[in-house]
Amino acid sequence: MARPLFENDVDLVLPHYARRKFEGLLNVGIIAPMLRALYGKRVNNPMGPDFGVSRRLFEKILAASGGTNSGNRPHPLASLTPVALCQNLQIIEVYLGPRVYPPMDWSTMSSVLADVLTPVFLDMERNASCWQRMRVSSPVPAIGTPFRLGEDGGTMDTTRMIESFQLGNRELGEIWGMVLPASTLFELRKLSRLPLDQFRMPDDLWVKIVYDFAIAHRLRTISRDHLLRSMTPLYAGWAASYALELLLSASSPERRLERLSLAFEAGKPHLVSRWRWPDRFNP
Amino acid sequence: MWQQVRQVLMDSEARFLTRVANLLPGLAAFIIALLLSVISAWILAAIVRRVLASFHFDERVERWGFASLAEWSPMNSPTRFVSRSVGALVILTGFVLGLAALDFQWTYLFVQNIIGYIPNVLAALLVLLVGTIVARFLARSLLIGAVNLNLQYARFLSIGVKWIVIVLALAMALEHLKIAPRIVEIAFAILFGGIVLTLSLVVGLHSKELITKSLERDATHGPAESIEDPLRHL
Numbered sequence: 030m031a032r033p034l035f036e037n038d039v040d041l042v043l044p045h046y047a048r049r050k051f052e053g054l055l056n057v058g059i060i061a062p063m064l065r066a067l068y069g070k071r072v073n074n075p076m077g078p079d080f081g082v083s084r085r086l087f088e089k090i091l092a093a094s095g096g097t098n099s100g101n102r103p104h105p106l107a108s109l110t111p112v113a114l115c116q117n118l119q120i121i122e123v124y125l126g127p128r129v130y131p132p133m134d135w136s137t138m139s140s141v142l143a144d145v146l147t148p149v150f151l152d153m154e155r156n157a158s159c160w161q162r163m164r165v166s167s168p169v170p171a172i173g174t175p176f177r178l179g180e181d182g183g184t185m186d187t188t189r190m191i192e193s194f195q196l197g198n199r200e201l202g203e204i205w206g207m208v209l210p211a212s213t214l215f216e217l218r219k220l221s222r223l224p225l226d227q228f229r230m231p232d233d234l235w236v237k238i239v240y241d242f243a244i245a246h247r248l249r250t251i252s253r254d255h256l257l258r259s260m261t262p263l264y265a266g267w268a269a270s271y272a273l274e275l276l277l278s279a280s281s282p283e284r285r286l287e288r289l290s291l292a293f294e295a296g297k298p299h300l301v302s303r304w305r306w307p308d309r310f311n312p
Numbered sequence: 313m314w315q316q317v318r319q320v321l322m323d324s325e326a327r328f329l330t331r332v333a334n335l336l337p338g339l340a341a342f343i344i345a346l347l348l349s350v351i352s353a354w355i356l357a358a359i360v361r362r363v364l365a366s367f368h369f370d371e372r373v374e375r376w377g378f379a380s381l382a383e384w385s386p387m388n389s390p391t392r393f394v395s396r397s398v399g400a401l402v403i404l405t406g407f408v409l410g411l412a413a414l415d416f417q418w419t420y421l422f423v424q425n426i427i428g429y430i431p432n433v434l435a436a437l438l439v440l441l442v443g444t445i446v447a448r449f450l451a452r453s454l455l456i457g458a459v460n461l462n463l464q465y466a467r468f469l470s471i472g473v474k475w476i477v478i479v480l481a482l483a484m485a486l487e488h489l490k491i492a493p494r495i496v497e498i499a500f501a502i503l504f505g506g507i508v509l510t511l512s513l514v515v516g517l518h519s520k521e522l523i524t525k526s527l528e529r530d531a532t533h534g535p536a537e538s539i540e541d542p543l544r545h546l
Contacts, residue, residue, distance in 0.1 A: 139457070193462055196466070200466050255453065258460060
């Protein structure tokens, strides 16, 4: 990770992990495609956690955090990629092997979601003038050899995730109603009544949900912590839909995620118009 | 004799006229105080209405979860409710001050009691307001947390916690107002204990199956091997 900083004179080196189809879902479901749509670069792991940072980028991060209050300071890890992209610094990806993930614990999922999305949404506010100018995305140069993992088998129990989504639909409708428009709520109610084998969350619906939550985070429609934690059942629904689609069809994860990224890019005008005219944001 | 009767009547008429003459300045002061308070109330209510309208108070109240306040308010507008309340308060203050100007002992005592009671009313209103805000915040936090833990009785827990806090705030407010303190104390204890017992039963009965299965599993098997879930999020 350090060699490109010296040999290629780049400012930010990001990892490109070899990933199994059900790993890093928060990254591939929200962070990577949203940052790709916002900042116009196809980065696979914008939040690392392995990074190579140049002195130039480090100084820019320090300068960005110096003039702001403690609540609005850039996050040391989450803000690296947006700052580098907005300052037109050189970014490169390095192919790495598989990443070691900690064991999954559903009981802390809402905390993970809140901790991860808070700096991402705060960066959106800070860099609004930058990402609103970006129109199309382009790939980022990568070095190294792509690491091939073995056959990705195994089954998935999506029942708990779908139950969480259905329970959220029943009990959190009042809170979601402060963030999402009536059409989205209607789609979610329809989705919660589908049988397991037909449970599919369309990409454009998921994209609208993520963008509307980002806008609500900016407008402080409700307490930010409550907002992000209430998103957990929606994320569970998307994860279940994604897992079922991969299990029941022959679609490859890369192609599936590329479709999702394109949906995020296609939904950007919706985000920009609601961001610029929040008075019209009236679910 | 008729001379004496006439003298007594003239004396009582003089005393009556003297009393009326003594009363007139106080009455005039009372009327002037009332008129001034009505004019001040009208001006203050208009200022409050403009200030609240500039802050989009009606939309904010609904967003904070006080939609019922809009339903109770005149013309479904919390702004009008607050501005009219401020106006009514100013008129009431003018009325009380006017009463003090009447210069009777019983009016002095009456005004003294009212002024002495006002801090209790303000404290009670503050306790109710804070209690309602805390109740709504805790209810929402609990609802979201319980849903994320897949608890089917999440809404019931949330409503229970909300009413515990509201009942507590109401009892504290009534104690500040010194309204039937013993009865309120006993009723609060019964109600509070009842709500807590109901919540405990709900949690306990719903967890009964879970605990039974967990005990059966521990009794028949050793510690289970951890099953690695291929789903990873970050």
